[in-house]
Amino acid sequence: MEISPALLFNAIIAGLLLGGLYAAMSVGISISFGMLDVVNIAHPGFIILGSYIAYIVNSRYGFDPIAVAIILSPLFFLLGRMLYRVYYVCFEKRGQESLRGLAFFFGILFITEVALILVFGVDYRTVSGVYTDVTWRLGVVDFPLRMVVPFLVSLVMVIGLQLFLTHTFFGRAVLAVAQDQLALRLMGVDPVRIKELAFALSIATAGIAGALLIVIQPLEPSVGREYIGLVFAVCVLGGMGSIWGTLAGALVLGLAESFTATFFGPSWAPAVSFGMLLLALAFRPSGLLGR
Amino acid sequence: MPVRARGVLGIMARALGAILTGLILAGAAFAQQPLRIGFGMSLTGPLGGNGTAALIAMELWRDDVNAKGGLLGRKVEFLYYDDQTNPATVPGIYSKLLDVDKVDLVVSGYGTNVIAPAMPIMMQRKLTFMSLFGLNVNEKFKYDRYFQIMPAGPNPAIGWSQGFFDTAMALNPKPQTVALVGADAEYPHLALEGARAHAKRTGLKVVYDKTYPPKTVDYAPIVRAIQATNPDIVFVASYPPDSVGMVRAANEVGLKTRMFGGGLVGPQFAALRSQLGPLLNGVVNYEFYVPELRQQFPDLQRFLAKYQVRAKTAGVDPLGFYLPPYAYAMMQVLEQAIAKVGSLDQGKLAEYIHKNEFDTFVGKVRFAQNGEWATSRVIMTQYHSIAGNDVDQFKYPGKVTVLYPKEYRNGDVKAPYHENKK
Numbered sequence: 239m240e241i242s243p244a245l246l247f248n249a250i251i252a253g254l255l256l257g258g259l260y261a262a263m264s265v266g267i268s269i270s271f272g273m274l275d276v277v278n279i280a281h282p283g284f285i286i287l288g289s290y291i292a293y294i295v296n297s298r299y300g301f302d303p304i305a306v307a308i309i310l311s312p313l314f315f316l317l318g319r320m321l322y323r324v325y326y327v328c329f330e331k332r333g334q335e336s337l338r339g340l341a342f343f344f345g346i347l348f349i350t351e352v353a354l355i356l357v358f359g360v361d362y363r364t365v366s367g368v369y370t371d372v373t374w375r376l377g378v379v380d381f382p383l384r385m386v387v388p389f390l391v392s393l394v395m396v397i398g399l400q401l402f403l404t405h406t407f408f409g410r411a412v413l414a415v416a417q418d419q420l421a422l423r424l425m426g427v428d429p430v431r432i433k434e435l436a437f438a439l440s441i442a443t444a445g446i447a448g449a450l451l452i453v454i455q456p457l458e459p460s461v462g463r464e465y466i467g468l469v470f471a472v473c474v475l476g477g478m479g480s481i482w483g484t485l486a487g488a489l490v491l492g493l494a495e496s497f498t499a500t501f502f503g504p505s506w507a508p509a510v511s512f513g514m515l516l517l518a519l520a521f522r523p524s525g526l527l528g529r
Numbered sequence: 530m531p532v533r534a535r536g537v538l539g540i541m542a543r544a545l546g547a548i549l550t551g552l553i554l555a556g557a558a559f560a561q562q563p564l565r566i567g568f569g570m571s572l573t574g575p576l577g578g579n580g581t582a583a584l585i586a587m588e589l590w591r592d593d594v595n596a597k598g599g600l601l602g603r604k605v606e607f608l609y610y611d612d613q614t615n616p617a618t619v620p621g622i623y624s625k626l627l628d629v630d631k632v633d634l635v636v637s638g639y640g641t642n643v644i645a646p647a648m649p650i651m652m653q654r655k656l657t658f659m660s661l662f663g664l665n666v667n668e669k670f671k672y673d674r675y676f677q678i679m680p681a682g683p684n685p686a687i688g689w690s691q692g693f694f695d696t697a698m699a700l701n702p703k704p705q706t707v708a709l710v711g712a713d714a715e716y717p718h719l720a721l722e723g724a725r726a727h728a729k730r731t732g733l734k735v736v737y738d739k740t741y742p743p744k745t746v747d748y749a750p751i752v753r754a755i756q757a758t759n760p761d762i763v764f765v766a767s768y769p770p771d772s773v774g775m776v777r778a779a780n781e782v783g784l785k786t787r788m789f790g791g792g793l794v795g796p797q798f799a800a801l802r803s804q805l806g807p808l809l810n811g812v813v814n815y816e817f818y819v820p821e822l823r824q825q826f827p828d829l830q831r832f833l834a835k836y837q838v839r840a841k842t843a844g845v846d847p848l849g850f851y852l853p854p855y856a857y858a859m860m861q862v863l864e865q866a867i868a869k870v871g872s873l874d875q876g877k878l879a880e881y882i883h884k885n886e887f888d889t890f891v892g893k894v895r896f897a898q899n900g901e902w903a904t905s906r907v908i909m910t911q912y913h914s915i916a917g918n919d920v921d922q923f924k925y926p927g928k929v930t931v932l933y934p935k936e937y938r939n940g941d942v943k944a945p946y947h948e949n950k951k
Contacts, residue, residue: 240757248753256747351573359844360577361800362769366918371808373781382781385747455746456773456804460574460613464744499750504741505713 241501244378249500250493251379257492258389259454261396261485262447263465264472266440269399271470272479273416274433274440276325276335280343281469282462283350284441288314288448289363289457290354296365303365304391307449311442318441321346322434347462354459362456370453388450393485395446399439400481412436416479475515477528486526490514564603564873566863567632569622569647571639574614575743575770578800580639582846583661584609585839586853589832590860600867608632612643616715619646627654633873636859637661639852641716648672657879659859662852664689664719667899674879675900678859680817682905683897686723690764692909692933693791693813694727696942697762704761704787708737710751710775711766711792720766720792736760741771748774752782762788769795773805780808780950787945790814796912797851799920806918811950813911813932813942817891818850821926822908822937829854832890848923858889909933911942913951 263285270278291310292303329339369383403409411432414422419429451457468491476487491511498507518525571580591605599605608630612618619638626632627650635651637644637660644663648670651658657674660666665685667675682688697704709724711717717740728735736758741751752775755763763786765775772795779789790812795801797816802809818826836849836857846853863878865887870877886895895903910929915922922928930940943949 242757245753245757249750252747252750252753259746355573355577360573360581361798361845362578362773362804363800364773364804371777371780373783380749380781380783382749384777385749456770456801458575458577460577461770496747496750499741499745500754503739504745504751505739507745508742 245500247377247379249496251381252385252500253493253496254489255382255385255389255492256496257485257489258392259385259447259450259488260468260472260492261488262388262392262443262450264469264476264488265396265399265481265484266443266447267469267473268476268479268481268484269412269440269443270437272473272477272484273412274436275416276322276330276433276437277340278343278437278440279340279466280346280350281440281444282465283347284314284317284444285448285451285465286354286457286459286462287350288445289452290358290448290459291445292449292452293363293365293457296367297363302367303449303453304367304387304446307446308391311445314445315438315442318438319434321441322437325437326430326434351459351462358459360458360460362458363452364456365449365452367453384453388453391446391450395443396481396485399443403481408432408435413479471512471515475518475525477525480525480527483525483527490526562603563606564600564634565606565608565630565632566634566636567608567623567626567630568636569612569619569626569638569643570609571614571643572611574612575768576614576640576642578845579769579798579852580612580614581843582798582840582849582853583639583856585843585845586832586836586849586856587860589835589839590857590864594860594864600864601871601873612638614640614643616642616646619643620650623647623650634863636863637663639856641666641719642714644677645715648675651675655875657875657882659863661856661859664716665723665901667901668719671899673883673898673900674875676862676879676882676896677901678855678862678894680855680891680902680906682907683899683901683903685901686719687726688723688905688907689720689815690724690727690791691905692815692907693764693788694724694731694733696813696909696932697788698731700787700942700944705734706736706758706760706762707733708755708758708760708763708786709735709739709766710737710755710763711740712743712768712771713740714743714768716768716794717766717792721764724764724766724791733762743768743771745771745774748778749782751775752778752784756782756784756786760786762786764791765789766792767794769798769801772796773801776805776808776812779946783947785945785947788813788942789946791909798846799848799923800846802848802923803918803920807915807950809912810915811912811943811946813909813946816851816908816910816929817906818854819908819910819926819929819931820850820924821929821931821939823926825937826892828890828892832857847920854891858891858894861889862887862894906934908937911940913943913949 270276292307295306296303329335372383374381415429415432422429472487476483494511495507498510610622639661641663644660644666652672660677662679711721772793793814866878866881897903909932931937
């Protein structure tokens, strides 16, 4: 295929926009899995829960789905706190977090899925907003707003999280809990409480990511499972626990997917993306920006 | 006859009478055993909405049959499991239905992806297998007790897209090039196979022929790659989520082509049709029933009236134009065959279905040797005048032009696609 400038620029923009969505979906995993060592396999389930909450409010009251998700993110934060509390008491405290904890989060994923099916049924749901069917054109490059708006929100969320984690006491405590919990205790900080709040933060990001996802594509309750591989891949590729790394990993996977779909055939996209992940693991096991 | 001998005979007669009475009573009791029909159905997963709608239609049939006294004097019961739209679950489901649950009959779930993995079990046990919307499944199995209710005709891969390509070739000037695209799944692969055959038949040059993973999030790069090849027509074979993605991307990219669509699964269902709304305008796509054809399908109205009430409660496809009538019709075929054969003998049922025509809500159905409809009745349509996302607008005529087949046609295709999106 001839590589025209229009095709090339559009592939770059589409890849970046897609990467923005992937970053929003993965940043929570970067916190829970990368920093707290909690293998929250139910993360995509909470993303879908966020999608459905955005859908309900949007379809009933016409409010913007992303604004709804941001406003309701404290609820996800509270949900995250409760969930971590259960996880801590039942598994982490007893040193059974590895395998049983994993099973616990699998269970949570399926419970979320089944609850959504029982309440909403299995039809595909989507949202509408003033920007969902609008595309801006700048020269030869298209900017579909249903991709641009989620990208911008994701960027703000990721940058905000990075600033929060590096410029506040709580944020530095979260980074410390991943490295040395004993040292944190010696400084008078309760690592369990820090982990609880950080985990809650990761679930809050899932709620917002859910709204971004349903703006981009229609969803049904079981679709969350399909993103388990993706969110962990982004986290590992970017570097465990690195927020900038998550953003970089997400953008790299988005660009890889877009370029492969445009120039080589979309069927190859997953192979190329995960091939890159394997290469990264082989030559830079700590990920793109991991320490 | 000595008194003693008469006494012995009397005892024997009474014993025989008791045995006969026992047998009659047992027979009566057996007649009361329900006739159990087993199947897997996609109640969750990507095709869960469609599967649930099909199940409602099948339950309507079951209730109607039971209201008439059942089948062979037995009440009909369903035993079904959710296959989660996952082909890997299907062999296990049918093995359990047959070996553990010991159902009397089995039928298929919805769609090519879950019908194909059930076929080896059906063939091994020589079961008559009525199936629901499988595209060309029997092409490879060549099983003589397989029957399929979707009206794709005796050569489904060809019949499926015949209307799209015949409509395209009637354009003036004739198109020269075609782009073929579809998901990496059983149905799109089979549909694309047929489309390639049509391209060869009509002399169209294939300038793009690729598939994509069903989990794709953004379809714009795919549509841009298609646009770069500048095809005269674009044939798409996709499942619901990717149909939405492709239609959205075609609108966002501003795809310039003369005809777009053909094999999009999804717009037939109310949920996706209303979600896409005006974005569907100009798309040419297959349907099995549209309100424009009310006169030609008078019996269907009776079914839809009943179905739409239940669908509203269940929260699934409130229109029910596409799959539900055929799910009901599939069971009607089985019902009529069992009633005429008078038993559940699988060989006799298959033989009867092969040789006879059936009266159903979707019209008269006759099967070809390979178990597909004897004649194709895939309707090719073009969406237009869709305004907003209100589902009620689709209940009445006025949003679709029927392009194919000739006997149902009520207008001409409006081309090019990009200039007719209203």
